[in-house]
Amino acid sequence: MLRSLFGPRLSRGRIDRLYAHAVAQARQPAFYTALGVADRIDARFELYTLHVLLLSLRLRDLDEEGGEMAQALFDTYVSALDDTLRELGVGDVAVGKKMRKLGEALYGRMQAYEAAVAAGEDAALSAALARNVLETDAAGAGDALARYALASRAALAAQTLRQIEAGPAWAEVK
Secondary structure: OHHHHHOOOOOHHHHHHHHHHHHHHHOOHHHHHOOOOOOOHHHHHHHHHHHHHHHHHHHHHOOHHHHHHHHHHHHHHHHHHHHHHHHOOOOHHHHHHHHHHHHHHHHHHHHHHHHHHHHOOHHHHHHHHHHHOOOOOOOOOOHHHHHHHHHHHHHHHOOOHHHHHHOOOOOOOO
């Protein structure tokens, strides 16, 4: 009875599949071969963050269900970060400190990327991606990755929720 009053709960399976789509895209070899992203855990964190953000932005653009899904996707990502730290052998006492540090990094990245993606600001997004993903301040270093992110944002915007759930069509990594 209460479920019908407050609406249907999102199934864990739906959110886990969305998260798996974002992770699978972030693991595309072309990021590491064509775009020069280092194949290290910190660079993978950066790409996961970018893809979860792009997917979350699209979901939030949809109806109320999409907004709820975006929040659940973000929560799943944070939980996965915690799980990863534990799998890497970080002790229970240190997990909280490391998660706080990761959380600060995550929020900082998402704020920088979201503002640039929402405004379609190639230069600002390129600079943020170069600094965070490629670890350089070289002018133009993040241009290809920024073009990819903005093209993915546009590709996702053209898809319905059901299409995204079936498997989002991301931009080509070039």
